[in-house]
Amino acid sequence: MAENNLEEIKICIQILPDMSEEAQRKAIEENPQNAKSGLNFIEKFGDTVESSRMALIADKKWKPGRTLRVRFLDGDPVVHQKIAQVAQQWSQFGNIKFQFGNDPDAEIRISCKLGAGSWSYIGTDALNIPKNQPTMNYGWLKPDSDNKEYLRVVMHEFGHALGCIHEHQHPQAGIPWNRDAVYRYYMGAPNNWNKQDVDNNIFQLYSKNITQFSHYDPQSIMHYAVPKQLTTGGFEIGWNNYPSATDKQFIAQMYPLPKTGG
Numbered sequence: 001m002a003e004n005n006l007e008e009i010k011i012c013i014q015i016l017p018d019m020s021e022e023a024q025r026k027a028i029e030e031n032p033q034n035a036k037s038g039l040n041f042i043e044k045f046g047d048t049v050e051s052s053r054m055a056l057i058a059d060k061k062w063k064p065g066r067t068l069r070v071r072f073l074d075g076d077p078v079v080h081q082k083i084a085q086v087a088q089q090w091s092q093f094g095n096i097k098f099q100f101g102n103d104p105d106a107e108i109r110i111s112c113k114l115g116a117g118s119w120s121y122i123g124t125d126a127l128n129i130p131k132n133q134p135t136m137n138y139g140w141l142k143p144d145s146d147n148k149e150y151l152r153v154v155m156h157e158f159g160h161a162l163g164c165i166h167e168h169q170h171p172q173a174g175i176p177w178n179r180d181a182v183y184r185y186y187m188g189a190p191n192n193w194n195k196q197d198v199d200n201n202i203f204q205l206y207s208k209n210i211t212q213f214s215h216y217d218p219q220s221i222m223h224y225a226v227p228k229q230l231t232t233g234g235f236e237i238g239w240n241n242y243p244s245a246t247d248k249q250f251i252a253q254m255y256p257l258p259k260t261g262g
């Protein structure tokens, strides 16, 4: 990646899982499988999530087979159409569908406020957000943005909406960060993060105790690009624009097709 491209890195800000009792109750109500004791977001995120004492949540998965309703709260119809077209592609890999429309009870609400960053709540956490508020935002997609950029950003944010978390924070990631360069870069424009944002989004790894993690996958759509200017020894990972083979497997596991008889 050339030095002059470094300024153009635009990445998603991960929203930490909501560990309030209400959010957990809703996750389990949606999909009882979310309540596997012993494997939970507390182990993945450690102290970075505010946890209630009895947190038992393993995941924030929707019920397999679900059709999730999606509604745009603002923005350009051309952008809407492009986002919808890309997002639907997740349905090829798992038993989950998105229905775009104007349903006031839509589970996923999208805002396209330019400059507000790109982010999404994780899986069923969207159920705990008031219905007039967005659960996902696209901060830089414009009608004429590159199709590759649509793929990269929309597949990533919908990955969060399906319950996926960031891959570069996998316990086995082992990225040789140049920490000073990372702080300098992300705390500057256009990201303007504070130190805590950098720690939460870049350096913090999920706990090694997690057994349901698949092996570390640098090709995951949930992985940030890692330019060599931010690492030591020339290490770099390019832009991932589409779900990897492992991502597809993971979604198929999370949202299995119903077993057919025999």
Ligand SMILES: [Zn+2]
Pocket (backbone or CB within 6 Å): 012, 013, 014, 156, 160, 166
């Ligand atoms: Zn993200």
